[in-house]
Amino acid sequence: GQQVMQIPQYQHVQEGEDFTTYCNSSTTLSNIQWYKQRPGGHPVFLIQLVKSGEVKKQKRLTFQFGEAKKNSSLHITATQTTDVGTYFCAGPPAGAQKLVFGQGTRLTINP
Amino acid sequence: GAGVSQTPSNKVTEKGKYVELRCDPISGHTALYWYRQSLGQGPEFLIYFQGTGAADDSGLPNDRFFAVRPEGSVSTLKIQRTERGDSAVYLCASSLKRWSGQGGTGANVLTFGAGSRLTVL
Numbered sequence: 001g002q003q004v005m006q007i008p009q010y011q012h013v014q015e016g017e018d019f020t021t022y023c024n025s026s027t028t029l030s031n032i033q034w035y036k037q038r039p040g041g042h043p044v045f046l047i048q049l050v051k052s053g054e055v056k057k058q059k060r061l062t063f064q065f066g067e068a069k070k071n072s073s074l075h076i077t078a079t080q081t082t083d084v085g086t087y088f089c090a091g092p093p094a095g096a097q098k099l100v101f102g103q104g105t106r107l108t109i110n111p
Numbered sequence: 112g113a114g115v116s117q118t119p120s121n122k123v124t125e126k127g128k129y130v131e132l133r134c135d136p137i138s139g140h141t142a143l144y145w146y147r148q149s150l151g152q153g154p155e156f157l158i159y160f161q162g163t164g165a166a167d168d169s170g171l172p173n174d175r176f177f178a179v180r181p182e183g184s185v186s187t188l189k190i191q192r193t194e195r196g197d198s199a200v201y202l203c204a205s206s207l208k209r210w211s212g213q214g215g216t217g218a219n220v221l222t223f224g225a226g227s228r229l230t231v232l
Contacts, residue, residue: 004153006153033220033221035221041225042202042223042224042225042226043154043202043221043223044223045220045221045222048220088153088154090153090154096167097142097159097161097166097167097219098144098156098159098167098170099144099156099219099221100156101146101153101154101155101156102153103151103152103153104152104153106151
């Protein structure tokens with residue numbers, strides 16, 4: 001079945017440094033979604049990318065969808081302590097009515 | 112309701128017991144999902160309902176797990192003869208839109224509940 005892999009598994013940065021997490025799917029995706037889970041919380045939707053090569057920005061967060069629609073990335077510029085949490089990418093297998101999640105990248109920040 | 116509500120928030124049970132976990136989705140959301148999340152892992156798909164019917168139950172690990180949604184709103188996840196390996200956070204999510212179809216755009220965006228933490232001793 002479809003597999004969604006994320007790297008790195010963990011990332012620790014100093015506040016103000018940039019952060020990037022990468023997502024790779026074993027199959028082509030019709031779209032990809034990103035979620036954030038704060039410590040002790042539940043996943044919260046951030047964004048959805050649909051088009052090949054699409055780039056979307058949310059303030060300091062930049063999301064990209066690869067040309068082949070098999071990979072994606074999330075980049076945070078100048079991290080803040082509020083960015084702490086685990087970031088998940090998720091995509092639907094072809095013809096399936098569900099989202100398959102990656103294992104997440106856990107971001108911790110030294111203030 | 113304003114969000115997805117799950118009860119209980121915490122459940123401790125003994126090996127072999129029966130457990131029910133309840134999910135009350137956002138009013139008007141026709142799609143409902145159950146996921147399971149173990150520590151340090153991403154959510155693992157269990158089952159998806161569109162209305163009252165289970166459209167995809169391919170993620171249920173075995174026949175000890177069963178879920179219902181009799182009136183197309185509240186759903187209950189039922190686990191029989193619980194095992195220690197069932198310990199996890201069980202997440203429910205709902206979505207407004209019907210799935211857009213194969214290769215389509217605008218896939219459902221999931222709104223998750225706070226989860227039910229199940230501990231099997």
